[in-house]
Amino acid sequence: MKKILALGLTAALSLSLLAGCGGGTGTPAETGSAGTDAPAAETGSGTSGSVYYLNFKPEQDAQWQELAEIYTEETGVPVKVVTAASGTYETMLTSEMAKDDAPTMFQVNGPVGLNSWKDYCYDLSGSALYGELTSDDYALKNGDEVAGIAYVIESYGIIVNQTLLQQAGYTVEDIQSFDDLKAVAEDITARKDELGFSAFTSAGMDSSSDWRFKTHLANLPIYFEYQDKGITSTDAIEGTYLDNYRNIWDLYINNATCDPAELTAKTANDAVNEFTSGQAVFYQNGSWEYGNVVGEGKLSDADVTMIPIYIGVGDEANQGLCTGSENYWCVNKNASAEDIQATLDFMYWCVTDETALQAMTGGEGAMPSGGAGMAFAIPFKAAPESSNPFVALDAQMTADGKTPVSWNFTTMPSEEWKNVLGSALAVYAADQTDANWDAVVSAFVDNWAAEYALANG
Template sequence: MKMKKLCFLMLALTLVAGLAAGCSSKEEAGGSGGGGNSGKAQEIYFLNFKPEIEAVYKKIAKDYEAETGVKVKVVTAAAGTYETTLKSEIAKSDAPTIFQMNGPVGYQNWKNYTLDLKDTKLYSYLSDQSLAVTSEGGVYGIPYVVEGYGIIYNDAIMKKYFALPDKAVSVSSMAEVNNFATLKAVVEDMTAKKEQLGIKGVFASTSLAAGEQWRWHTHLANFPLYYEFKDNKDFDNTVLAGLASKEVEFKYNQNYKNIFDLYLQNSVTKGTLLGSKSVTDSMAEFALGQAAMVQNGNWAWSTINEVGGNVVKAEDVKFLPIYTGMSGEEKQGLAIGTENYLAINSKVSPEKQQASIAFLEWLFSSDKGKAYVTNELGFIAPFNTFKEEEKPTDPLAKEITNWMAKDGVVSVPWTFAAFPSEQFKNVFGDALLQYAQGNQTWEEVVTIFKDSWKTERAK
């Protein structure tokens, strides 16, 4: 009897082991998320950053579950509480499988929880892979919505200029303007011919009123500091290099001065009057056809479009990179950035990781997913999976995607995330106003810039 019981027990154990092995092999075969097969993760968890689009994500989740059988749990942190919520949720047994982080800075906080995505289709979809959060050859954050800025120009005015029989430059279209020297030659000749062109100045006003200086103390200052921090080989990211810098050389201050002077000297408004000019003023000048160019971002289209008496047609609104005279800038693109990156939780099961990646790949490559992204989430998505008719119709948004897709052109990342404080930016902005009004030398501005950085970093 004992022998029979022992044999029966051994047989049962063998059967259980066989079943377990079979289940194990099915789990391993699960791969990326999708249908209702037992070997695949049946639920993933997305911790959303933006309350205003929670309802859209829940609609997306419902459609995805209907199509694939995989449930997407969407939880949204209250405004201003994302980091706190993520810290709480990531420690739970049912932790988020997809979460968001604030670029390289956020990565430093969450690098122990981020999966390397370099071999995923999601990463291959990026139009400009330099935008991803990377570290030591790995890819840990994928940007999913971007914005960008540069020099906005009215192509109708530019075509009018290039058609002039007495123009002083050899270039015949904006496609040939790809460095500072060419831009300067075109702009200065346009200033000499502004009456023929029917404009008050090539550039709209360089707004330097208090609270209106962000285009210069932040967006334009991004360029010399991006190049300075890029020279620091101890870091593979310019934001991290900037955050580690207790002092700056302002090494490329002459490049900043190049473009800033070009704005000032070829503008609708004289430098002495810029202390009263706002961004709204400069955008109105552009919209009314008084200026051919203005530095701003894709968000400016709504302002341009809503100006009463606007004469600029949507098809004529284009972007040019901000050239400053740097070596090799012919390959420089627009300043493209975001504070929104997707990451996959490296601590959840491989099946949930793959299912999470599959969901994101569906969202940014399937017809249904892309329609949600463009039409309901309202994103400028930085992925090459979007066909022309699937991209935003806003002309500046279209320009952003076009520039990111140009072969051999590299976007300039938003390095201003490393600037020490608002106080630093405001001190620099006030110094720029004094320079524009002729009350300070450029050398004094440079000294103020460097001293302010050092002071703010020491706090």
């Protein structure tokens, strides 16, 4: 979510991991923006525009490039996909939006991001794409306008190599709380040399990996504080559960494949390689990581499962995975009418065409090229069930009465807030003193209030 430099402070504040798209008001091309009951315009039928999609997810770059080529071959409409490197989306979006050839299709992560980008978001409320949503809950709104549409629902937790866990003498049924997780992890650490593996993968704190902890792990204390107060956002977080945040962070970094002082040099690739090569039992990540841990030369479906991230709060026996979306498609209302229409047609094709749907929801061999699909769960009427077992696991947990943990990190005040928190976590990891943890608390609580105060004038 960054936009033109003129967005100033608001833009800086909305740098939330994904980007936030704001509701837009433009109504350029009426064709293809018909009411939800009206048929969508045929993709490519007479459309003279083009599509430029700035993609947030580097792990799905290959699939989007292939889909873009297929669509262009079928319709003659040029589709360019550019993918930002991990942790750089905000910066890249701001830079690209300042150009004459700006993205026509981009992403935001929720309400905070929307606050920065709302002046660039085309109103999708009359689009055929909006009519394909299975629930209005997946629409990101700016007043009466639909500024963005969630295109994937994801879950994250702790991915478990249950084959190694069994070698250590446990099953996932033995882990139903933070205390259980701590006991198992510390026992594995005590027998590390005997077992030949560690409890956790490295918690890398470079930009390719630190989002797992300054954003996704940090969601847990935010979620439980919001639950206590019955709110969905706040200008002043109290940090009620930051001791619990410290406990889970200590568990990760002190029972891992490397010394905590080495974390600033560890990357996302290090963590996934440690996991797939059998060096660690536990790996915090999400359903989007399925294709990176399962497949030829990796692990099998039988090897892996996912458990909730327990931090010692709430009804842990009935806690589910962290489930939600920070991936909202938005259309640049400042693009030409032809490009807006071309983009609306492409998005509609993505969620209704059989080949595109298979690419988005399928796993191994789902792409026309024979490559793996995106294995997404997508909230559209024509979508088949995702082939991703982590997605199925989340659905089963919910059916069994476990409560999913909602994604509240989209209310974090800015990307800068996350970066300051991440730096404090890394310093603490290298020297685990109370004074250094106090700096983490200050980064979490004081910076939250300060950034919201600046944003609110």
